[in-house]
Amino acid sequence: MAALTMTDMTVPSAADAPPVAPTSGEEGNRRGDIIRAAGRLFRQKGYNGTTIRDIADAVGMRSGSPFYHFKSKHEILFTVTTEGIEVMLRNLEMVIAKGQPARECFEDCVATHMNYLLGPGRDFAWVMLYESRLLDPAERAIVHRMSARYEEVFSAVLDRLQASGHLHDASAVARKLILGAINWSAQWYDETGASDPQAIARQLCALVLHEKN
Amino acid sequence: MAALTMTDMTVPSAADAPPVAPTSGEEGNRRGDIIRAAGRLFRQKGYNGTTIRDIADAVGMRSGSPFYHFKSKHEILFTVTTEGIEVMLRNLEMVIAKGQPARECFEDCVATHMNYLLGPGRDFAWVMLYESRLLDPAERAIVHRMSARYEEVFSAVLDRLQASGHLHDASAVARKLILGAINWSAQWYDETGASDPQAIARQLCALVLHEKN
DNA sequence: CCTACCGATCGGTAGG
DNA sequence: CCTACCGATCGGTAGG
Incomplete structure (x- = not known):
């Protein structure tokens, strides 16, 4: 239940860069990306109408990768x-x-x-x-x-x-x-x-x- | 869009009996049964969270049978x-x-x-x-x-x-x-x-x- | 309305 | 975070 505080996310310093280069040219917080994309998709198509692949696609990942950030x-x-x-x-x-x-x-x-x-x-x-x-x-x-x-x-x-x-x-x-x-x-x-x-x-x-x- | 008029369904005469004997000891209108069961399940688990098999089970049918009454x-x-x-x-x-x-x-x-x-x-x-x-x-x-x-x-x-x-x-x-x-x-x-x-x-x-x- | 079945897709995992 | 993959399940159909 730790607050995500995505609201007050600011520009991270270069030191925060993830170990693996992100697909897009952006900074970090892929976890936040997933949450935001999932939120949008869940609203549009419902939870059960949204697949992990939908979410992964939306953030430029492969289908297995969201499970690196969330266990389910x-x-x-x-x-x-x-x-x-x-x-x-x-x-x-x-x-x-x-x-x-x-x-x-x-x-x-x-x-x-x-x-x-x-x-x-x-x-x-x-x-x-x-x-x-x-x-x-x-x-x-x-x-x-x-x-x-x-x-x-x-x-x-x-x-x-x-x-x-x-x-x-x-x-x-x-x-x-x-x-x-x-x-x-x-x-x-x-x-x-x-x-x-x-x-x-x-x-x-x-x-x-x-x-x- | 034809009205289902399930609200004013009354006891059907014996002449309305379906050609194949229903699983339960009841009368007719299996279509209405499916609609009612589906409504309840869709509310409880959502449309995409409900399977055809759930609906079929709820009315005592096999999984392929709802497609006899509805095309999808x-x-x-x-x-x-x-x-x-x-x-x-x-x-x-x-x-x-x-x-x-x-x-x-x-x-x-x-x-x-x-x-x-x-x-x-x-x-x-x-x-x-x-x-x-x-x-x-x-x-x-x-x-x-x-x-x-x-x-x-x-x-x-x-x-x-x-x-x-x-x-x-x-x-x-x-x-x-x-x-x-x-x-x-x-x-x-x-x-x-x-x-x-x-x-x-x-x-x-x-x-x-x-x-x- | 049942039996038997199919192709597609899904959530999730192993191993790197 | 990717590759490669698995078992389970799903909507739907053929044929009776």
């Missing part, structure tokens, strides 16, 4: 999935640490969630949402625990929203409904080239919140 | 998918035909949608929502057209809701957000044994609507 296809799925939740949870906690008023905090949380979901986290978040159920029970339990942690934190935001009179219902069902509206956007964002994530987040807030001016 | 595995997926949308669209149009006031109509639509999604349509609706993207482009286009038709009808309901002052935003994005909150319930309904579909529908309405008493 399942481990690739697990890594993509946890990358997805970890980033989302980290983002959420950073927003909350700002200590904004309830309403501003909520809108910021939603916007941040959507910015990742529809932007850089497109593949990772999608795989977490729709493919992680194909993991083994033990792995799925870990993922489930992390998702539960996310909801727990999000729940506190909703509680404050209710206390400030902006939200009437902060129950578990209401929380699921709101998160559903948010997460579902990954399904339709592409086809409607319309709004940006930020704007969608604002519309969601307006839909659910009661203004107190 | 894809055709099974397509049939399950269209069954899902057709029923949902039919249900929606029946509710609208009642001619209720905007607010009552909306709540009825949501409740009906959720009753099918979380009840008898669990497998069909799930496959439509999450597995139909694995269809061929041509088949997917048909499914997409039917979903668009559903949204179109649903959109008219939202427009009336806006006209009556119960909803501020009836835009395409708002529609997607509302449908997302509804559809996402299929993801969490099982684990939280709490509310029934009806109650969830009511909470969704309260969350989104402005009361005008």
Whole structure:
């Protein structure tokens, strides 16, 4: 479960060069390449519809080579999935640490969630949402625990929203409904080239919140 | 695209008995058996994670026999998918035909949608929502057209809701957000044994609507 | 709807 | 990270 921190990868020094020259003219971190390619393919064709050969092709490897970096296809799925939740949870906690008023905090949380979901986290978040159920029970339990942690934190935001009179219902069902509206956007964002994530987040807030001016 | 009408299947007369005696002691419609078993398996393990042998086993056939009823595995997926949308669209149009006031109509639509999604349509609706993207482009286009038709009808309901002052935003994005909150319930309904579909529908309405008493 | 089967493909490994 | 390969499984078919 070690964070992949692919987000903050910077240009590595020449000393990091792998022992064997990479196929492309790039630097290192072939492991990260595999994860990113796998994420994209898993989203497009599903986990079971993607072969190790697809992934290897996408990063310019031969079919046996991904197993030098991961011990199984399942481990690739697990890594993509946890990358997805970890980033989302980290983002959420950073927003909350700002200590904004309830309403501003909520809108910021939603916007941040959507910015990742529809932007850089497109593949990772999608795989977490729709493919992680194909993991083994033990792995799925870990993922489930992390998702539960996310909801727990999000729940506190909703509680404050209710206390400030902006939200009437902060129950578990209401929380699921709101998160559903948010997460579902990954399904339709592409086809409607319309709004940006930020704007969608604002519309969601307006839909659910009661203004107190 | 012919409706399967598995919903209104009743006890067939003895004259409908298949030429070859079925393995189990039951009546007919092995095709319907296959569709139902496939729906359940596709939801549990995904389309690509389900084999023809899984489906055949589930209905007590040998692995080659499903191809007597369907010309390919894809055709099974397509049939399950269209069954899902057709029923949902039919249900929606029946509710609208009642001619209720905007607010009552909306709540009825949501409740009906959720009753099918979380009840008898669990497998069909799930496959439509999450597995139909694995269809061929041509088949997917048909499914997409039917979903668009559903949204179109649903959109008219939202427009009336806006006209009556119960909803501020009836835009395409708002529609997607509302449908997302509804559809996402299929993801969490099982684990939280709490509310029934009806109650969830009511909470969704309260969350989104402005009361005008 | 069964028997018997096929060609293709898949995840994964040994050995370097 | 490549070469070369394996056993298992898969969707689908011929013929009855």
